[in-house]
Amino acid sequence: MTNSKIQSYTPRTHSRIKNNSETPFVLLVLTKSNESENIRNEFPVRVLRYLAKRAMATDDSTCKDIIKSRNLPLPEEPILFLKPSTSLIQEGQNIIIPKTFNKVAHEVELACVIAKRCKNVSKASAMQFVGGYCLALDMTAQCHLQIARSKGMPWALGKGFDTSTPVSRLFTPDEVSDPHKLKLWLKVNGNIRQRGNTADMIFKIPDIIEYASKHMTLEPFDVILTGTPGGADPVAPGDIIECGMGDLVEMKFNVVAE
Template sequence: MASMLTQFRQLGRKIVAVGRNYRAHAAELGNPVPKKPILFLKPTSSYITEGEKIRIPEECSSLHHEVELGIVISKNGCRISEQEAMNYVGGYVLALDMTARDFQDEAKKKGQPWSLAKGFDTSCPVSNFIDKDTLSDPSNVRLWLKVNNAIKQDGSTSDMIFSIPYLISYISKYFKLEEGDVILTGTPEGVGPVSNGDVIEAGLGDIISMKFTVE
């Protein structure tokens, strides 16, 4: 299992992301608090790791950072119960759900999908794999993000609207979860724009951190 989990980038078939899973984040963008999870997909081609750069999409004028806890799935499953959900977690990653906000705003107005806004190349920077035993309580861990050394996001997974077991159970009703898949669990408040040359640093408590440059 350890070998599989450290290779999740190659083995995972999909990234399932959850929108508006923190009340304060929903409020800051003027969105209602959802009554059930809002899901969207990011292609695995959007993954990058440290040493690679976040690239601003062509014609994008408002690229936003969103720091998130990612759940790495350890085995295949459908219609997973909340009680069994954590048995499908192999570990975690720190992730950024980079968002072309202007693309998203236009898509929302027209009732169109968010694929370009959320799934462009380099839109999913991730950290090294975090072993499940290293993060004893994923439901209460600090998420933080700095841009050019200035703190922008500083929240806790304890503020999630929908818990990790609930998300795994809910998602598995509609998408078969497969070994190596990643679930992005949403972002706390404080999202904002980045520009060419900015340096983003993000962390999960003092467990792990990562740094990326925008170009």
């Protein structure tokens, strides 16, 4: 998409992201200034960026207990990578396993949504730039990442394939009393696969925002996936993924083959 097209879209909000009938879905809030109200049923046409943090390039977990169980040192910095807007889906849509991948795993995560443009943000002020939260899945082609890691290649294909970022609706900061004390869980075909708590995150949200904003400007509606607990395992076509975050939300997705 050209810059001219991106610039023709403006956010339908102010300094904080609102969750109401105008914005029923976390990322359906960027519209053309002259478009009708039914735009809320469409995906944004702007290229949205997703920043997802991992503990280290050789590990898909950010939980302290997982790092400890593997006798690995705590990482000093988060690892960032980008996911495209075409990876985004919401409940009611299918997770599609690409023909090119034979090992795709689930990762349940808390995500925060940036409300205001920011750069070089300090940890002390980071939370004022958060406009809300959502539950997210970071579907990961482990088969590709194993090759990418061994060759020092980018993770984009293994993390950014179509439908690899299912997300829930937006929750405002008022609805989430403490984003660092939320239970996360995930089931596949009714069997628990992942269970954890955001209290075990190695890098808290202010840490991630501070680190990311040193290197790039964060824009409104950027979504930051904050990491997954242990238990990320492969899924197959025909599987049903259910996941939840505290008492706030549960969501379900069918896994299908391309």
